Amino acid sequence: MAEQINIQPGGDKPNQDVFSETLQRLAETDRSIIAVTSDSRGSGKLVPFGKKFPQQIVEVGIAEQNLVGVAAGLGSCDKKVFAVSPACFLTARSLEQIKNDICYSDHPVTVVGISAGVSYGALGSTHHSLHDFAVLRAINNISIVVPADNYETEKATELAAASDKPVYLRFGKKIMPSLKTDNRDGFVFGKGRIITEGNDVAIIANGETVYPAVQAAALLKEQGIEATVVSMHTIKPLDTELLSSLSNKCKAIITVEEHSVNGGLGEACASWLLQHGYNKPFKIMGIPDEYTVTGSQVEILNHYGISKEGIAKEVLNIINK
Amino acid sequence: MTTKELKIKSIEYRKKILKYILQAKAGHTGGSLSCTDIINVLYNDVLNVSPQSFTSPDRDRYVQSKGHCVEALFVVLADQGFFPEEELNTLCRYQSHYIGHPTRKVKGVEQNTGALGHGLPICVGTAIAAKLDNKDYRVFTLMGDGELPEGSNWEAALSAAHYKLDNLCAIVDKNSLQITASTSDVMNTDPLDEKWKAFGWAVKEVNGNDIDELRAAFNSLPFEKGKPSVIIAHTTKGKGVSFMENELKWHHGVPSKEQYEQAMEELDSLLTDFSD
Numbered sequence: 327m328a329e330q331i332n333i334q335p336g337g338d339k340p341n342q343d344v345f346s347e348t349l350q351r352l353a354e355t356d357r358s359i360i361a362v363t364s365d366s367r368g369s370g371k372l373v374p375f376g377k378k379f380p381q382q383i384v385e386v387g388i389a390e391q392n393l394v395g396v397a398a399g400l401g402s403c404d405k406k407v408f409a410v411s412p413a414c415f416l417t418a419r420s421l422e423q424i425k426n427d428i429c430y431s432d433h434p435v436t437v438v439g440i441s442a443g444v445s446y447g448a449l450g451s452t453h454h455s456l457h458d459f460a461v462l463r464a465i466n467n468i469s470i471v472v473p474a475d476n477y478e479t480e481k482a483t484e485l486a487a488a489s490d491k492p493v494y495l496r497f498g499k500k501i502m503p504s505l506k507t508d509n510r511d512g513f514v515f516g517k518g519r520i521i522t523e524g525n526d527v528a529i530i531a532n533g534e535t536v537y538p539a540v541q542a543a544a545l546l547k548e549q550g551i552e553a554t555v556v557s558m559h560t561i562k563p564l565d566t567e568l569l570s571s572l573s574n575k576c577k578a579i580i581t582v583e584e585h586s587v588n589g590g591l592g593e594a595c596a597s598w599l600l601q602h603g604y605n606k607p608f609k610i611m612g613i614p615d616e617y618t619v620t621g622s623q624v625e626i627l628n629h630y631g632i633s634k635e636g637i638a639k640e641v642l643n644i645i646n647k
Numbered sequence: 648m649t650t651k652e653l654k655i656k657s658i659e660y661r662k663k664i665l666k667y668i669l670q671a672k673a674g675h676t677g678g679s680l681s682c683t684d685i686i687n688v689l690y691n692d693v694l695n696v697s698p699q700s701f702t703s704p705d706r707d708r709y710v711q712s713k714g715h716c717v718e719a720l721f722v723v724l725a726d727q728g729f730f731p732e733e734e735l736n737t738l739c740r741y742q743s744h745y746i747g748h749p750t751r752k753v754k755g756v757e758q759n760t761g762a763l764g765h766g767l768p769i770c771v772g773t774a775i776a777a778k779l780d781n782k783d784y785r786v787f788t789l790m791g792d793g794e795l796p797e798g799s800n801w802e803a804a805l806s807a808a809h810y811k812l813d814n815l816c817a818i819v820d821k822n823s824l825q826i827t828a829s830t831s832d833v834m835n836t837d838p839l840d841e842k843w844k845a846f847g848w849a850v851k852e853v854n855g856n857d858i859d860e861l862r863a864a865f866n867s868l869p870f871e872k873g874k875p876s877v878i879i880a881h882t883t884k885g886k887g888v889s890f891m892e893n894e895l896k897w898h899h900g901v902p903s904k905e906q907y908e909q910a911m912e913e914l915d916s917l918l919t920d921f922s923d
Binding site for chain 2: 360362381384386387389391392394395396397398399400401402403404405422423426427430431432
């Protein structure tokens with residue numbers, strides 16, 4: 327049973343709820359923290375934050391370009407700014423403001439993409455963000471961080487608040503079980519978190535896809551296949567040291583992400599591995615280059631094999647080749 | 648500084664703008680010449696900022712939204728002592744910080760600009776920060792009339808009025824030309840005053856190449872308590888050089904050596920008007 331290894335059931339929350347709670351806790355003692363929202367405080371779970379700290383929240387209305395420009399202006403005045411909006415709009419409509427006003431001008435702004443990936447499910451492609459890793463990977467001077475569980479979310483939010491550099495945090499809406507690891511104090515940007523260890527296959531996932539990857543590892547274990555599952559929460563900078571060791575010890579590598587198969591976590595890993603002489607069997611799981619099937623988030627992800635059964639099946643395919 | 652001294656400054660700045668554009672074989676000539684008087688008055692008469700106070704949280708902020716007219720800004724910043732003027736000899740050269748748009752690698756530059764429609768949203772954030780911190784500094788942005796169709800400007804204009812940012816002043820360098828044709832032909836934004844008023848701003852129109860009118864406008868900020876201010880500065884593109892004035896080709900035209908010398912003669916003759 328998956329729950330017996332490395333998953334702690336019960337009492338867990340959506341990561342974006344933990345983000346807002348953490349931000350509120352940090353704002354208690356740090357009055358330089360400012361949240362900027364585009365009619366998104368409800369979906370960003372920032373209503374309590376706004377009530378408690380009315381001087382630390384700036385509403386710009388539904389105007390994402392202005393959201394990011396205003397965030398950059400605040401960031402230039404010694405504020406620790408969190409620009410919070412659905413990832414689909416934030417990393418598309420205001421991409422130029424992220425590129426120029428935050429990254430190029432180098433202001434301490436954390437861009438927070440909420441309800442990311444296919445979290446909005448049946449609302450359709452306008453509301454899906456399957457491009458954000460790809461576009462942000464090509465922009466200099468921003469860390470791309472996608473926490474898997476509540477623990478990683480809390481730590482990532484703390485680190486973003488302490489950073490004087492641009493950060494992109496990406497969250498979904500689903501309740502995320504806690505992933506048990508021995509190393510709970512070691513969360514830093516750019517260092518992947520090993521959830522389970524095994525030498526047959528490495529499953530590198532991030533965000534909400536780490537949980538089904540861990541479940542898949544449990545299914546595989548029943549068949550005698552030992553998997554290392556990594557929460558590669560930071561896509562940039564990528565933990566290439568870990569990639570190297572995984573490629574040395576495992577027979578195959580599979581990446582899993584709630585993102586297009588183009589330009590995301592998988593391609594980041596593949597690019598590094600290929601250019602550094604590693605040629606283990608390799609598979610990228612994600613959303614193919616098409617308008618997704620319609621349905622809920624779970625239905626969409628299941629359709630594309632991003633489920634415990636789907637991931638386990640891909641592992642069997644690749645190691646039996 | 649007296650009006651006469653400022654007028655002399657403007658002529659000297661225009662000479663330098665052309666000198667460095669000639670050297671670099673690149674630059675936005677017409678627009679730099681249209682906004683020279685505005686940047687001159689700002690730095691010499693209005694802004695509470697200097698090389699010494701540039702890191703002070705209380706300094707006034709200036710963001711040049713029409714970043715392509717960087718030559719005018721660089722010449723004024725050098726004159727203010729932010730960096731030695733001879734560094735402008737590297738303008739647009741390999742590995743120089745003095746590129747064709749403002750960057751923060753150059754001392755005195757607040758924000759990296761170049762893409763249009765970015766200055767005003769950033770300044771709204773900066774002006775909100777001043778209000779949150781109960782600080783008295785003011786925030787200025789210089790926009791081109793050609794960049795006004797960018798929608799981000801109007802998102803920012805709404806929010807500036809919403810937050811009653813009377814510490815914010817936008818200046819529109821209305822030289823009425825852009826790279827393709829006249830702004831009214833490319834995308835008409837007139838009547839501009841009514842648009843800003845409708846967005847909740849207090850508006851003044853001035854001759855943007857007249858030092859006295861600019862000073863009077865800046866000295867009366869905020870135009871209305873509780874409202875952001877906009878100065879619609881009617882200017883002449885290519886101002887100061889007869890064959891460049893109101894000529895489309897000088898948007899980013901680079902003078903030949905002969906044209907440069909003729910321009911210097913014309914500007915020098917203007918200087919003689921001020922000799923005692």
